[in-house]
Amino acid sequence: MSKYKVIFQPSGSRGEVPKGKTLLESAQQLGVDLEAICGGKGTCGKCKVRVEEGYFEKDNIDSKMSHLTPFTEAEKKFIKPADGDNVRLACACQVEGDIKLFVPEKSRAGKQIVRKTAKAISVPIAPAVRKYFIELTPPTLKDLTVGDLERIQRALKEAYGLEDLKADFMVIRNLQDVLREGEWKVMVSVWHGKEIVKVEPGFVDFTYGIAIDVGTTTVAAYLCEMNTGKVVSTESMMNPQVGYGEDVMSRITYAMSNDDGLDIMQKALIDGLNDILEKITADIRTNGESGGESIVDMTIVFNTAMHHIFLGLNPVYIGRSPFIPAIQNDIDIKARDMGIRINPGSYIHVLPIEAGFVGADNVGVLIAEEMYKQDEKILIIDIGTNGELLLGNRDAICSTSCATGPAFEGAQIKFGMRAAPGAIEKVEIDPETQEPRYKVIGKPDWHTHIEKVEAKGICGSAIIDVVAEMFTSGIIDKSGKFNKELNSPRIKKDQDGKYYYVLAWADETSIGQDITVTQGDVRALQLAKGALYAGAKLMMQKMGIESLDRVVLAGAFGSFINKEAAMTLGMFPDCDIDKVYSVGNAAGDGAIMALLNTDKRIEAREKARWLEFVEIAVDPNFEKEFMMAMHIPHMKDKFPNVKKLVEASGSKVQIKE
């Protein structure tokens, strides 16, 4: 097959790619940092690149013969004259000759700031794998009829009463050398009192386990010392599958539309996990083992699609009605069967999933928050790339998942980006002047006056902030429409007559243009928050719950949003603001708890089956609730500008709360 040379500037990455690969695939192959929020489906328009060399003619952009396939409809939609000449969507064109490209700052993905840290976990230590020290009588010619394994089994029975122990095959392979190296004193790791999964020479004090939370966007790993239950190290990374689709549905599509799509994504994740294992165990290497081999137990949570892809299960059936997973209960799999480089005889405990759209990560949240032990009526909102809701208390719990769209992650937002350096993460707007101040990731201070702070875009938490602030400062009304009466240089109209708000002037940014919040951005956020609100409202109706005692914001993203802004926007039904709080990455906390205590595994198994999954989207009231929830609720007389705005516009829409 023909291969062509492809060069990406400014990184200078270069290499040969086969004819017919898209530029996005080429960038992925060459390790070039290129944004692709939609996973290469031509729907986000984020992967713009400029062709620097590789044209035959230069006359007319549409008829131009280049070393790329011709302009597509998708490109016509996204690429505007303002983007400059020779700009293409990397996902939409294929390589047909040698070519040199430039990736503009705006199209670079950047390294996500990972916000999944573990909080202190308080759970009794009762792990699946326990270590036992034994001293054996060395064999003699008079004690012939006992093999090495049988000698260990006999000693474990005598010293600890452990009977009918099986032994993992990999343990048997090393047994003879380990026994002799340890001079017949060994440390034996036993899984659930049933199976020997490791034998180490001599007395080994430390036992490590690892809990892993695979998010759609971010993967977090927590290394625990199992005797103390302490999280001794935390590592995280972008989910390497992001290159194949930013959201769950694009990855399912990738698996469906590529013969080896599933294998590729599975391998990317497993390679990534092995990298993380290598890093996280750098300080605990002993006995000449690779660090990962010191880890004798592992738990893992993820949403249902990631669960299936990790296990190599075709995710297509969970993507279409009736949304049936291959397996929903928890399962223990030998690490070596997965190619995960912990102790090869150990098991990976995969927590159960709830249903086609509510995954093991939500089960992690459930067992971490233990709402099934509470009297209070609690709503847990887990905002990752998907939105998942849990509602109830000890009497009953319902769960659902909401199609929030990716607005909270910065996608479908004109200047949206992930939480990476350069992203605006917090915003306030002066209600009198409509002048903003904002904070940029990577900069220590809030920005209040014109200076070069190299803002690049807006991440999810700031989108919530800015829309809430635009409302409270009267820039938009409760239906989300711009107030035409306000006289501010920051409120402008584009050539189609659509209003937008300038959050940062071009000279404050690193991208050389104004960072703005458009009418479309406001609408996208309204859709996202409306879906969450309507979902919660319908679950409350279904369960006969009239008011919430507590609202818990879970998920890495949940920890960083401003709860007042979220409440202003109406992301969730009314609740005393003091009873609204963030718990951080509760899914990861659940994985850690299940690692440290096998009772939590049983709890997860039972509660995942006990709770009721509600398919909100098929509820006949959903559309009505959703439409109503799109509005921004009027918080009585709290915000003077809003009051003025409402009076001025003479709105007839009934205020809901």
Added chain:
Amino acid sequence: MSKYKVIFQPSGSRGEVPKGKTLLESAQQLGVDLEAICGGKGTCGKCKVRVEEGYFEKDNIDSKMSHLTPFTEAEKKFIKPADGDNVRLACACQVEGDIKLFVPEKSRAGKQIVRKTAKAISVPIAPAVRKYFIELTPPTLKDLTVGDLERIQRALKEAYGLEDLKADFMVIRNLQDVLREGEWKVMVSVWHGKEIVKVEPGFVDFTYGIAIDVGTTTVAAYLCEMNTGKVVSTESMMNPQVGYGEDVMSRITYAMSNDDGLDIMQKALIDGLNDILEKITADIRTNGESGGESIVDMTIVFNTAMHHIFLGLNPVYIGRSPFIPAIQNDIDIKARDMGIRINPGSYIHVLPIEAGFVGADNVGVLIAEEMYKQDEKILIIDIGTNGELLLGNRDAICSTSCATGPAFEGAQIKFGMRAAPGAIEKVEIDPETQEPRYKVIGKPDWHTHIEKVEAKGICGSAIIDVVAEMFTSGIIDKSGKFNKELNSPRIKKDQDGKYYYVLAWADETSIGQDITVTQGDVRALQLAKGALYAGAKLMMQKMGIESLDRVVLAGAFGSFINKEAAMTLGMFPDCDIDKVYSVGNAAGDGAIMALLNTDKRIEAREKARWLEFVEIAVDPNFEKEFMMAMHIPHMKDKFPNVKKLVEASGSKVQIKE
């Protein structure tokens, strides 16, 4: 590293080998058929090759500078002027330049005639893996909370009362597609009522299992249809480890003296088994699977060294005191962990071993013959490359292994060879004329007169025959010495004055020289049979057994020996000749039985631990018994020539029986 061109004639095999490889290693690398009974240790002298090109000088064989390393002591011992010029031992010299060699007929290994066929097995069919057909209700949106696996588990519980079934991970991987391909009707294979190891679409009538007997020299595989218990196909091959040593100790040595020796031998065996699986399932391929995947269960037996090498366990500890195996009980290992290409979710059942020197093959003999259910006092002699003895009845059974040496296999015999085409396999000698008649493998008739029958050597069964016949025809006396009085052109003396008997004249052979039986050959056979006899005798003494009710000759080799000749030689203590019989490959029969009936697995486990292993070699009476057993017993007046011989020699040695 330097590489040199090496050519082997007459096959013309050629290739490059790194400097420093021995010629034997080069032959193995290039797939050249070269005998190496001792495994390259320079002790059998069978791997003679002639250098055709590659000498610098030709003056003096000792000082000659060749493209090979200099002559060794081992070569000086084995290479005689009669071998011709420029002959070397392939295992003793290393390549130092381009070289061309000729492999004489005598040094070619040939393809062993495999004699391991299965007899009809009669055992109730109660296999470990059973198949269940189920029809599932397809999932709907109203039946959301059940995954595919849970749906199957529910159906198996409802239809067959199977509870708490686990599922193999590989099964889950294919579950979704299989269910939908079978339109929710599937055949489920369940292992021991505990674990789902396979799910097939639709109704599948046939179930296959395989039983494997790995001998030191020969590997036999028996494919069984599990519903009927019939052996539907048998395949066998040389054990591919033969290239690394013909006997157990040479392979243990190979594992010890080469860093990756164990891995190399394990891989050779597993690759070989996969080849056999491919062949034996050629006719049963269905569903687009490779044939091996139709096999859902497997049992395997072997001696302890092969057991360890197969499992990747270092065999060094079973080769030195106190001879401790890594594991002695039976074990079930996932086929995929072993790289054995049957259904990947299935288990390989490895039968238990008895002790460091008595393996799972002997346990196979035990459960096939069921001596623990008999009243008669039975001696079972399993003559493979090692000799193993079982003695006893329902009250008690002892086992031992005898260092017979490789004489029965044709090694340490001047013209000894394996049972391959060209080998003399049966011999009779006329007691009046001392003229022999013999039968050659690959020729239909006995040879009685001078014609070119292309005899090449003598295999084990014929060595027993010929020595027994030499005794009964008076050529040797009961101490094994040649009768100097006989006047026959076939009885000759070599230049050292040692007698030998010409079995075939040069012009009847394919090797252009007389095939002879030397005094040394007779001694080697006496040592081998003496070890067996002494072992049996000592076990009888130990157990207080005065006479045997039955003698069973097991093992492929056992089936082909002439029981009268064996009794004449005194291979085993006296027994009514009608109560001496061969059972063929009883180890393989035991493996088949354990495949078809799980009770036999339990029997194997219990009886392997119940019987007593006796280390014969450390018995203080062993040496005395062994010396006495070396003699050929005088069978009263049965053989007139012997009578004459005894009278003539005036022997004072007491006749034992």
